[in-house]
Amino acid sequence: MLEMPSFHAIAAMVVTIAMFVGFVRGRMSIEIISLLTIAVIAVGLYFFPLEGTKEVDGLELAFGGFGHPALITICALMVMGRGLVVTGALEPAAHFLERVFKMNLQLGLLVSLLIAFVFSMFVNNTPVLVLMIPIFVALAQRGAMPVSKTLIPLNAASLLGGLATTIGTSTNILVVSIAVDLGMPEMGVFHFTPIVLMASLVALPYLWLVMPRMLPDNSVADASERRRFHTRLRVAGDSSMIGEEVSAILPRLPTDIRFHDELAGPIQPQQRIHISGTHEALEDAVRVLKGELAPxxxxxxIRRESSARSLDILVVEMTVTADSRLINRTLPTSGIADLHGVAVLGIHRPERLIGERDQYSEGGDLRIAEGDVLLVMGLPEDVQVFARSDSLLMLEGARELPRKSKALLSAVIMGVAVFTASVGIFPIAISALAGAILMFLTGCVKFDRVGRALSGQVIVLVAASIAIGRIIDDSGAAAWLGQMMGYGLQFLPPAAVVAAVMLFVTVLTNFASNATAATVGTPIAFSIAKQLGLPAEPLVLAVLFGCNLCYATPIAYQTNMLIMGEGGYQFKDYIRTGVPLVLIMVVSLSFLLAVNYGM
Structure with missing residues (x-):
């Protein structure tokens, strides 16, 4: 006879459902709902402690998530990801994928999904995703698919890959270890890989073709005009483009770049070419042509002083005011570089005015006029002095150039952290935290900029999810749900039993944690197999698979929360895209398990 759940178990289930409903309705922010959930658990357990505990133990359970290794790991991974971005360490990989995306957006997404899938089979999917998130953020900035349409599919592909081997995720290892303790033979690394690969043949097309269409474009619309800057590109003596015609190099340049000179003959060393484009397009042109936008x-x-003084290089847009001394001067005659040590990379002027002949000097350089916007590069102090001295108005949106001298160092730090975690030398929490500390100590990430790497929304959401997982487990709610399921399964055919076990664990893992689902689900599956006279292995595999089908909520797995801030996702985005994927995987995996084990 199934007993009624305890008061605490009922309360735990009610709080979990209330938090879920609050997230789905979206009337309050995720941060508020998460903090309210923590507060309800803390106050409730203080006045009504769990059996055998004290009032203060409830406070530790409610607030323990803020010091939990999972939260520390996520924050450390965010910091390391920030280090890769600000040092430009991922630019080569981004350029490769950018070329694939330029060939075809769908092809680029498919290649990326397959890379995430294959790597996650052998390396913990968390560091794999950490490496790829900054790449896709950079690709979105370069005009590829919006990051909000790629990160959830990419995360799902990495979770699919982690499902395919016993070493793919720590949850797999946990389930296999519990099963061995219960008397089952140990499974090899690729014991169930064929089953997962066959199911993935059904799931990957959904990730590739359907899921991006179901996700919103959360790109931040730029309210200001995308300014085009006119400049003289100086071709370096070692440029691979020397001797080629402009028509031959145009396909390799960004589509934003325009040539304003009538160039006759091949490109020559040190040639100054009048071009225009957005700042990002000009940077790409510099990289392709191996040139410079300033002397x-x-x-x-600027680079030497930046390295010697450990200062970031800024690129700032400045408007020329009516009383500026620069009016009617050209960049070569302005003396800006000599006086202030900054470099003007280009001049923006409305296209309707740029063609007037009297605006150019005899040498073909554009004369600076009131209202022009200068693209200025320099150290922070020099940029400020230049703006004050020459009556310029600094616009918002200044950005720091990548500290490329630290690029190799940041890549090595990340690589060592990923390697030591993936082969089990250190837990992911230790390797990630050590990597983040090294990023700080070596200057790859600066202490005063760490706030840009961390997401407050993710931090409180992780803390709330950890508290929910603990109260569901400690209150006995998870065990009661398992017992209730065991009573009902005796009337179902074997294949349906497998599907029901997998679905139960999937629901549990999406609202509690993988570890809770594994520790509760594995003994239950083993017990059900004995009661119903079924082989234990397919039911244990149903638990293992269910623990990894954590696509439907952001609190289900740490990588789900890791992408939440970058993609600008809401709770309903996970439900909309994750529930169909869960159903696809439950149906396909249950069918394959039933066929493979003759059930």
Whole structure:
């Protein structure tokens, strides 16, 4: 006879459902709902403690998530991801995928999904996703698919890959270990890989073709005009483009780039070419042509001082006011570099005015006029002095250039952290935390900029999810749900039993935690197999698979929360895209298990 759940178990289930409903309705922010959930658990357990505990134990359970290794791991991974971005360490990988995306957006997404899937079979999917998130953020900024349409599919692909081997996730290892303790033979690394690969043949097309269409475009619309800057590109002596015609190199340049000179013959060393484009397009043109947008001596000086003084290089847009001394001067005659040690990379002027002949000097350089926007590069102090001295108005949106001198170092730090975690030398929490500390100590990430790497929304959501997982487990709610399920399964055919066990664990893992689902679900599955006279292995595999089908909520797995801030996702985005994927995987995996084990 199934007993009624305890008061605490009922309360735990009610709080979990209330939090879920609050997230889905979206009337309050995720941060508020998460903090309210923690507060309800803390106050409730203080006045009504769990059996055998004290009032203060409830406070530790409610607030323990803020010091939990999972939260520390996520924050450390965010910091390391920030280090890769600000040092430009991922630019080569981003350029490769950018070329694939330029060939075809769908092809680029498919290649990316397959990379995430394959790597996650052998390396913990968390560091794999950490490596790929900054790449896709950079690709979105370069005009590829919006990051909000790629991160959830990418995360799902990494989770699918982690499902395929016993070493793919820590949850797999946990389930297999519990099963061995219960008397089952140990499973090899690829014991169930064929089953997962066959199911993935059904799931991957959904991730590739359907899921991105179900996700919103959360790109932040730029309210201001995308300014085009006119400049003279100086072709370096070692450029691979020397000797080629402009028509031959155009396909390799960004589509935003325009040539304003009538160039006759091949490109020559040190040639100055009048081009225009957005700042990002000009940077790409510099990379392709191996040129410079300003005199090399001032650029070299800025970089040397930046390295010597450990200062970031800024790129700022400045408007020329009516009383500026620069009006009617050209960049070569302005003396800006000599006086202030900054470099002007380009000049923006409305296209309707740019063609007027009297605006150019005899040498073909554009004369600076009131209202022009200058693209200025320099150290923070020099940029401020230049703006004050020459009556310029600094616009919002200044950005820091990547600290490329630290690129290799940040890549090595991340690589060592990923390697030591993936092969089990250190837990992911220790390797990630050590990597984040090294990022700080080596200057890859600066202490005063760490706030840009962390998401407050993710932090409180992780803390709330950990508290929910603990109260569901400690209150006995998870065990009671398992017992209730065991009573009902005796009337179902074997294949349906497998599907029901998998679905139960899937629901549990999406609202509690993988570890809770594994520790509760594995003994239940083993017990059900004995009661119904079924082989234990397919039911244990149903638990293992269900623990990894954590696509439907952001609190189900740490990578779900890791992408939440970057993609600008809401709770309903996970439900909308994750529930169909869960159903696809439950049906396909249950069918394959039943066929494979003759059930």
């Amino acid at each position: 090399s001596w001032v650029l070299d000086r």
